[in-house]
Amino acid sequence: MTSADGTLIAYDRHDGHAGTVILIGGAFSYRKFPKMVALAETLNEQYGLTVLNYDRRGRGDSTDSAGDYDIAREIDDIAALVEAVGGSAMLFGWSSGAALALRAAGSGRIPGITKVVAFEPPFVVDHEGFVPAADLETTLRDLVAADRRADTVRFYLTKAMGIPRAMVSVMRFTPFWKNLLATANSTPHDWVVMRDFMRGDPLRAEDWTTVKAQTLVIAGAKSDTLLRKGAQAIAAVLPDAELQEIPNLNHNPNITLLAPAAGEFLTGTAENTN
Template sequence: MTTNITTNITTKDGTTLAVDTIGQGAPVILIGGAFNDRSTVAELGAELASGFTVVTYDRRGRGASDDRSDDYLVANEIDDLAAVIEHVGGEASVFGHSSGAVLVLEGAMHGLPIDRVAVYEPSYCADENQPKPPADVHDRLKGLLTAGDRDGATELFLGEVVGVPAEVIAGMKAGETWPFLVDKAPSLPYDVLLSTPWQLMPLDRIAGIKVPVLAVYGDQTSPGLAAATKMVAATVPGAELRVMAGEDHAVLQRPTALAAILAKFFG
């Protein structure tokens, strides 16, 4: 049986990140999106552990990781990813889901020592005609969190950023997973800053990525996420595009097929 090892590492600004390592082989880092922590990518990690040293971590402000910064900055999360890469030996392949996919791409754009990049449905806006949240959603999220209203911040993100209907959110609030979502609320401004969903994705910067990229989406996902994934593949020179039949944005709950795709790409 493969043993999981949990370590705490310290990043550039003194923030402590909880990092899990499992398996053996070349290092692969897995990063979840909004409302995710290292537990939500653990099953995918277990699927890959026979061939890779799999590393997962709680992004700052969620799970067992804290946040020592004075403000929300994308640079904070890039510094965190750099620290995790250093922790696993100074070079790694990286997979990201949703806003975690955007974080991985940002890491590559900033020249972090990343061997290969795989992304699943990055949460960019690829079509100026698709619905967008107002640009002040980041400031309103911060305001709610400053006031201690995690429930309100969770509702705001789900409603205006993700586009979940109000009646569905009401049902979610009555469900058993709501406390898990609310616990991640302090990190939501990072997800918004990474994706900047009120504006089009930064194609000129994405085109500058120099490492191999695999972009994956499910054919049952939302049109916006599919469009963003296809745009990443079309923009990064030499990137690969894969479509998973019958899959949607919740792929991490059913990771076996995705793990096979990633193992081939990272192998």
């Protein structure tokens, strides 16, 4: 699919009969990431949804526009996907992808978004824990411009996501490290989505009044306190939202725990069984 600025967006489509949902991954995520694949297959096979699982610009098989880090372009990509399925769709976003889904729904540019599932958008709403540095974006863009992928991964994981340096050092020896390197240069897109909401300030209701879609915010009971606080905060300020905290779930989710909450909400079966 071709987006408004000519960027090519790659996606996999699983056809169903119970409505359409577009999956939006977070930082370093891509459509072939095993848990994104598992989520797409589960929502299709168990809930009958048509699922579009796509590579956000700059990762996987999607192209990018050099140096163009503008959330409007990512919203254009989602708008093109919604148009490709007939003008109406629901969104499921994970991490920074959840914030992107909410910002797309509130942009006023995609009226066909009917529901949103936001899984742990990483809003930083106080100064009690990790808060990214104010000058993060400059360093991040410089690293990407120099194509220093390993340094970009380490920098983003530690400085933007707050993962301990020792844990990141261990990650270098896992098979997944090569995938982080492959998607490293797309991280400025994630930062542009998140930067205004990771300063340690409370979320303001007036920033989210245009999100008219019915929304389910999901948090994992085993996730970091920062993520659970962020989920609670956004659920409290959205016009039409509910919060569900799932036992035994964390930010690296067990899809068998995550998919039922999402699938039931998206298809309306949760309401039908109450």
